[in-house]
Amino acid sequence: MGxxxxxxxxxxxxxxxxxxxxxxxxxxxxxxxAGIGAAASAASSRPSLPTIERQxxxxxxxxxxxxAQSPQADRERAFIQSLIDGGQTEAQIKRALVGQYGSAVLxxxxxHGFDLAAYLVPLAALIALVAVLAxxxxxxxxxxxxxSAHRTAPPPLSATDAARLDADLARFD
Amino acid sequence: MKRRxxxxxxxxxGACLIGLLIYGVSAQSANRTLDQQVAQKRYPKAPDAxxxxxxxxxxxxxxxxxxxxxVLVLNFWASWCExxxxxxxxxxxxxxxxxxxxxxxxxxxxxxxSPDSQSFVRRYHITYPNLxxxxxxxxxxxxTNQLPETFVIDRQGRIVAISRGEIDQAFLNRxxxxxxxx
Numbered sequence: 001m002g003x004x005x006x007x008x009x010x011x012x013x014x015x016x017x018x019x020x021x022x023x024x025x026x027x028x029x030x031x032x033x034a035g036i037g038a039a040a041s042a043a044s045s046r047p048s049l050p051t052i053e054r055q056x057x058x059x060x061x062x063x064x065x066x067x068a069q070s071p072q073a074d075r076e077r078a079f080i081q082s083l084i085d086g087g088q089t090e091a092q093i094k095r096a097l098v099g100q101y102g103s104a105v106l107x108x109x110x111x112h113g114f115d116l117a118a119y120l121v122p123l124a125a126l127i128a129l130v131a132v133l134a135x136x137x138x139x140x141x142x143x144x145x146x147x148s149a150h151r152t153a154p155p156p157l158s159a160t161d162a163a164r165l166d167a168d169l170a171r172f173d
Numbered sequence: 174m175k176r177r178x179x180x181x182x183x184x185x186x187g188a189c190l191i192g193l194l195i196y197g198v199s200a201q202s203a204n205r206t207l208d209q210q211v212a213q214k215r216y217p218k219a220p221d222a223x224x225x226x227x228x229x230x231x232x233x234x235x236x237x238x239x240x241x242x243x244v245l246v247l248n249f250w251a252s253w254c255e256x257x258x259x260x261x262x263x264x265x266x267x268x269x270x271x272x273x274x275x276x277x278x279x280x281x282x283x284x285x286x287s288p289d290s291q292s293f294v295r296r297y298h299i300t301y302p303n304l305x306x307x308x309x310x311x312x313x314x315x316x317t318n319q320l321p322e323t324f325v326i327d328r329q330g331r332i333v334a335i336s337r338g339e340i341d342q343a344f345l346n347r348x349x350x351x352x353x354x355x
Contacts, residue, residue, distance in 0.1 A: 059284045060253060072253040079286055100286040102307040114197050121193070128186065132179070 047090040052080050056097060057107040064107065076101070204316040207324075208335055216331040219247070219324070220314040229282060229290050229303035237279075237330065244276035244352040245326040246345070249312055251285035252293035254320040256339035261297035267345050268301040274353070277301055283312045283320065327352040 050066065058068035058076060065076055079100065083093045097105045109115035157165065210217040222237035237245070248264055250257040268278040280303035282290045287305060294303065306312050315324060317337075325334040325348035334348035 060251075075253065075286065075289060079288075098307075100307060101284055102309055104284070104309065117193055117197065121190070 047084055047093060049077060049081055049084060052090065052093055056105050059101045059105050203318050207316055207332060211332055211335050216333050219326050219330050219332055221311050222330055224311050226304035226306055226311060229287060229305050235304060240277065240279060241330055242328055244271060244328060244349065246278040247281065247324040247326055248278060249281050249283055249317050249320055249322045251283055251320050252289040253285065257321045260321060260339050261299060263340065263342060265297065265299055281306050281312065283309055325349065325352050
């Protein structure tokens with residue numbers, strides 16, 4: 001079987017529109033898919049009360065709103081629901097909550113005073129852990145290397161065994 | 174020596190964490206410096222007097238400094254606070270008395286949505302001005318972390334009486350007499 005014939009320029013012209021059409025069709029389909037996906041995600045990203053409740057605090061009970069049971073928690077829920085009904089996004093609702101109840105409603109530690117420890121302590125712990133590992137890992141590896149070297153080295157053969165081995169090998173030659 | 178370094182460092186880190194915990198607990202507890210000074214009749218200046226806060230009704234801002242020269246009954250409240258509901262008529266009555274002498278009650282809402290505060294104002298026919306402290310910084314500078322609390326401030330801007338809890342007429346009479354005479 002010979003090499004396949006080089007396509008003529010005419011056949012190239014014939015195949016290019018087909019190929020371009022295919023690419024266009026794929027792109028259009030992808031675009032439509034993306035559009036549908038965006039619409040679907042927009043619909044799904046519309047905030048719901050349980051979603052917001054999980055992310056904010058009951059400001060008087062000092063616990064997450066989704067587990068709070070108090071008249072104030074109910075008022076916060078009603079306020080959030082009114083914003084959801086007004087078509088506001090999650091970010092807008094959070095901004096409105098901060099505007100009414102202060103940043104304490106988000107339940108995030110502030111970046112000054114004692115609250116700063118909430119950010120610094122985990123960071124310091126991570127650095128300490130990395131430092132300890134950097135200190136200990138080379139030692140552990142060196143120790144493991146020495147131990148494995150001891151484990152893998154075969155015991156020396158006795159003179160009798162060596163002679164028997166030589167004899168066995170000579171028989172196979 | 175090297176073998177002891179790691180346990181020593183771990184112990185040090187543990188001690189630091191315990192120290193941090195103790196500091197955190199003490200930092201969270203309410204500051205009672207103002208109460209001690211008032212009890213010793215040293216009448217401290219009202220903290221954060223220059224801090225401007227938004228008015229509950231309307232876009233304007235005001236600070237304690239804008240009431241300087243007047244006897245002031247500074248009351249921290251929220252619509253969800255039941256004792257605040259009990260003392261609201263008493264404060265409104267005091268407002269009518271104070272107005273005649275150029276004084277005023279000044280409410281400050283804390284951790285309360287403004288629609289709720291506004292409906293509280295309407296329900297109890299409150300006529301005195303109210304400010305919103307939604308971040309709580311002004312409120313905390315008075316050592317307030319529970320509601321209601323009331324501070325009586327004289328014409329020089331000094332705190333002459335403090336009530337950490339619901340007020341009564343006797344407290345107001347006593348406090349206002351001190352404020353008027355100082």
